[in-house]
Amino acid sequence: MTRDQIVAPADCQTMADIRAGIDELDRQIVSRLAERMRYIEAAARVKPTRDTVRDEARKADVIAKAKAAARAGGLDDRLVGDLYELLVERSIAHEFVKFDAR
Secondary structure, X not given: OOHHHOOOHHHOOOHHHHHHHHHHHHHHHHHXXXXXXXXXXXXXXXXXXXXXXOOHHHHHHHHHHHHHHHHHOOOOHHHHHHHHHHHHHHHHHHHHHHHHHO
């Protein structure tokens, strides 16, 4: 099934329709995560000192914004909060690696 053949969730009639939609969304999510990590790498390149890599206020802000977006989209904000906690922590770890390599 191609992207233009993806069926909207409300119109799915078969598990094949559902799985194709989920698979396409997963490809898009991973692509966006890769793009997000390139921004993390840019941050590692431009931050002046290693102690600026971890920014707890920024972390809290990112998670709060993600949870607000979840609520606005009718999604469980606890799920999104948990996912973003992991995403941000892994992003910080990656940024430390890139910072230390420069």
